[in-house]
Amino acid sequence: MALLEINDLTVHYGRIQALHGISITVEEGEIVSLIGANGAGKTTTMRAIAGLLGSSGGSITFEGNDITKMKGHTRVAHGISLTPEGRGIFPAMTVVENLDMGAYARKKDPKAYAEDLERVFGLFPRLKERAKQLGGTMSGGEQQMLAIGRALMARPRVLLLDEPSMGLAPQFIRQIFAIIEEVNKQGTTVLLVEQNANQALKRADRAYILETGAITREGTGAELAADPAVKAAYLGAD
Numbered sequence: 228m229a230l231l232e233i234n235d236l237t238v239h240y241g242r243i244q245a246l247h248g249i250s251i252t253v254e255e256g257e258i259v260s261l262i263g264a265n266g267a268g269k270t271t272t273m274r275a276i277a278g279l280l281g282s283s284g285g286s287i288t289f290e291g292n293d294i295t296k297m298k299g300h301t302r303v304a305h306g307i308s309l310t311p312e313g314r315g316i317f318p319a320m321t322v323v324e325n326l327d328m329g330a331y332a333r334k335k336d337p338k339a340y341a342e343d344l345e346r347v348f349g350l351f352p353r354l355k356e357r358a359k360q361l362g363g364t365m366s367g368g369e370q371q372m373l374a375i376g377r378a379l380m381a382r383p384r385v386l387l388l389d390e391p392s393m394g395l396a397p398q399f400i401r402q403i404f405a406i407i408e409e410v411n412k413q414g415t416t417v418l419l420v421e422q423n424a425n426q427a428l429k430r431a432d433r434a435y436i437l438e439t440g441a442i443t444r445e446g447t448g449a450e451l452a453a454d455p456a457v458k459a460a461y462l463g464a465d
C-alpha cells in the first residue's frame with residue numbers, strides 16, 4: 228500500500244480547470260519530485276493534497292484512508308505537512324515562535340516538543356543561533372529553513388515542499404536539498420515540487436513531469452534527468 232495516492236484528481240478555479248486528472252503515488256520513505264513550469268499546476272496540486280483547496284473529481288488516499296474530503300487541519304494531525312510556496316513564515320514572530328506554530332496541531336507534549344525542537348535545531352544549526360531573531364529579518368535561505376523546520380515540528384509522515392529552492396542562490400539551493408535528503412533519511416517521506424529541476428531530479432527516487440495540469444512523464448529521477456525532452460525544457464545551469 229502506498230503512503231499517499233492521488234488518483235485522477237481534478238481541480239477547478241471557477242470555470243478554469245487547473246488539474247486534468249492527475250495520478251501520483253508516493254511510497255513510504257521516498258523522495259518524489261514533481262517538475263513543472265510556471266502555471267503547470269504545481270501549487271494547486273500541493274494545496275489540494277494539503278486540503279487547502281477542494282477538488283472537483285478523483286481521490287486522495289493516505290495510509291489507505293480516503294482523505295479527499297478531509298479538512299486541512301485534520302490532515303496535518305494525520306501527518307501531512309506543507310511548506311508553502313513563498314514560505315509563509317510569520318515575520319513579526321521570533322524563530323522559536325514560528326517553530327511553535329508548527330507544533331500547534333499536535334497535543335502539547337513537552338517531552339516530544341523538546342525532542343522535535345532539538346531535531347530541527349540539529350538539522351538547521353542556523354535556526355538555533357538565531358532562535359530569538361524575528362522571522363521577517365532572516366535571509367531568504369534562512370526563512371526557507373525556518374519554513375521547513377516549522378513543517379517538521381508537526382512530525383509529518385509526509386512533508387510537502389512547494390518550490391523550496393525559489394529565490395535562493397545556488398549554494399543555498401544545494402544546502403536546502405542536502406537537508407531535505409537528511410530529513411528523508413531520518414524517516415520522513417517527501418513530495419516536492421520544483422520548477423528548477425536539477426537538484427529535484429538528482430535527489431528524487433522518482434519524479435513526475437506536470438504540464439498544463441496533466442502528468443506527461445514519470446520515471447526515476449535518473450531516467451527523467453537523462454531524458455532529452457526533460458533536459459531541454461527543465462534542466463538549466465545548476
Ligand code: ATP
Nearest residue numbers: 240243245263264265266267268269270271272422
Ligand atoms: P508557479 O510555478 O508559477 O507558481 P504552478 O505550477 O504552481 O505555477 P498553479 O499556481 O498551481 O501553478 O496554477 C495552475 C493554473 O491555475 C494557472 O493557470 C493559474 O493561473 C491557475 N490558478 C491558480 N490559482 C488560481 C485562482 N485562485 N483563480 C484562478 N486561477 C488560478
